[in-house]
Amino acid sequence: MPQAIHFISIGGSAMHNLALALQQQGYIITGSDDEIYDPSRTRLQQNGLLPTETGWFPEKIHAGLDAIIVGMHAHQNNPELVKAQELGLTIYSYPEFLYQQSQQKQRVVIAGSHGKTTITAIILHVLKHHNRTFDYLVGEQIDGFETMAKLTPDAPVIVIEGDEYASSPIDSRPKFLHYQPHIALISGIAWDHVNIYPTWEAYVDQFESLAEAMPKAGILAFDESDDMLDVIGQKERTDITKIPYEAHPSEIVSGQTYLLTRQGAKIPVQLFGEYNMKNIAGAMTVCDRIGITEDQFYAAIQSFKPVALRLETIAEKTGAGSASRILFRDFAHSPAKVEASTEAVKKQYPGQKLLTVVELHTLSSLTKAFLGEYKGTLNAADQAVVYFNDHTGPYLDSADPITSEDVIEAFEYPNLHVFTDSHALQAYLLKQHDTAEIFLLMSSGTFGSLDLALLGNELL
Incomplete structure (x- = not known):
């Protein structure tokens, strides 16, 4: 039955x-x-x-x-x-249920404030490329997979994107604590979810708990360039293997990023930016531990496409030489992600004018006490715009709602333009055709239903 x-x-x-x-x-x-x-x-x-x-x-x-x-x-x-x-x-949160169904599998959990979806997606892509049998749970729809979850009786390994958000309305523990991973990767720590973790210390504690709760003979991979994560990762733990990693060596030639292998080969990839080189290195570290060789990894990574809304190209027009006009859409919304995406695009197109637009959309970003975390995050851009909707639920739910003046003070960016009306934002952007060539729109929302198709046509 x-x-x-x-x-x-x-x-x-x-x-x-x-x-x-x-x-x-x-x-x-x-x-x-x-x-x-x-x-x-x-x-x-x-x-x-x-x-x-x-x-x-x-x-x-x-x-x-x-x-x-x-x-x-x-x-x-x-x-x-x-x-x-x-x-x-019997009542389960979905992470509890997933654990119950995977107790006989090797459990791989990818955690961190940023990069976990891309790292998980790379691992899944590599395993699929080499026809491995595996189960998974990932936070976004990814290219080549019909669903975001697969749970079967036979797969020997399950790869799980594990977030730090609460498990259910009756269980406030972070989801990733339920999985008890044999292999855990933490990609980085940057304060988020301030409605649940009101202080930086409370947020960091969750990742410390993940590392402490690993079973014996577990493997913990972590980005050693993240100072706080390096402290957590390097701590001595009985029977836990520590594997620090850093950004994969790479170079950019005429707008194309290449991985540089230890054998001197250059592997073209469709990702770019320092943080994506870290994502690749993290995924490669995990793949090595589940039976994928370096050669197999490099063979597969070339066909990996960016996850939707992760530096996704909405429109592009190639100009003379290496000059291009591009409209990027990116899911970045937390301060660390905003800074990393802005710097990545500027480094990829160093000779071209970059205009960035950030939407403050989450409860965290619309909270005055958190807003200061955005200081300096747009410094790599040639022009910068911030938008927030002061009629949305998150804004109205904020105990201490922000103003345009608060935004200007927090970001400390010269001549920062701030909009609270999406029509005014769109009108402004449509006038920027001659002031920038690369446009980067960052948000976990929709910029008040901004017409990206119209923007792409007019700006490019």
């Missing part, structure tokens, strides 16, 4: 992918949510898992269910969750 599992908040990114993965393995899946957006909506519908109506329905919870998986979108007083607790049903 197949197991019956109900998902509370099935519309979440990881949640709906796990639901699809379990359905493919023969589980009986049901779910509820009070709001479901694309691509989750379409994918659930295509597989017959879209709830007939949105909302929470305690009558869906019954003693015949083998387990409940609850997502972070639900609240502690969610009526379905309350009913499941009353019935004494």
Whole structure:
């Protein structure tokens, strides 16, 4: 008899992918949510898992269910969750469930404030390129994979992107603490999620806990150029192998980045920037420990495409010589990511004028106490713009909302332009055709539904 599992908040990114993965393995899946957006909506519908109506329905919870998986979108007083607790049903967060289903596998967990999606995606790409059998969970849809999760009985290894966010509404522990990895990689630490970790120390403690909780004979890889992470990584731990790594040697020739191998070869890659060279080195370190040779890694990495919204080219026009006009879209929103992406693009196109636009979109970035973390992050740009919407939920939820003057003071960038109206932002950008050649838009949001197609056509 197949197991019956109900998902509370099935519309979440990881949640709906796990639901699809379990359905493919023969589980009986049901779910509820009070709001479901694309691509989750379409994918659930295509597989017959879209709830007939949105909302929470305690009558869906019954003693015949083998387990409940609850997502972070639900609240502690969610009526379905309350009913499941009353019935004494087994309730998992998705990281707890993933661990339960992978106890017989080698577990590889990629953690860190930045780079974890790209590192995970590179590892998956390399394994697939060489026809290895593996399971996975990754935070974004990646090229060459139909779903963001795969969970099978036979795969000997599972690669998991592990974040530090809370596991569920009834479990505040970071997701990555549930996985008990045999191999863990921490890519870097930069303060984030201030609504959960109000201080830098509280945030760092989560990564310290990850390193401390590793089982014996575990392997901990870490970016040794990150000072705080180096302190955590180099600490002596019984039966834990420490593997520090640094950026892979590389060079840029006419706008093309090449990896420089120990044998003197030059390997062309579609990624660029110092932080991506670190991502490649981290992925290579992990691949070495799960049976991928250097030659195999280099053969596969050449065809790896950047993860969507990670320095993604929206529009491009190649000019005479090496001159180009390019519009990049990047998911960068935290201070460390903003600085790294800005510096990467400027270094890749050193002779061209770079205009960067940052949207302050998350609760952290819209909090006055956190805003100072952005100081100097745009210094590599020739022109800089910051946008925030002062009518959105995160802004209105902030206990101490920011002003344009606060932004100008925090960034300390000469002639910084700040907009709170997306129409005014778009009008300004459309006038910059002759002032810049490279345009970098960074946000985890949409810049107030900015028309990127129109921008691409007009600017390029």
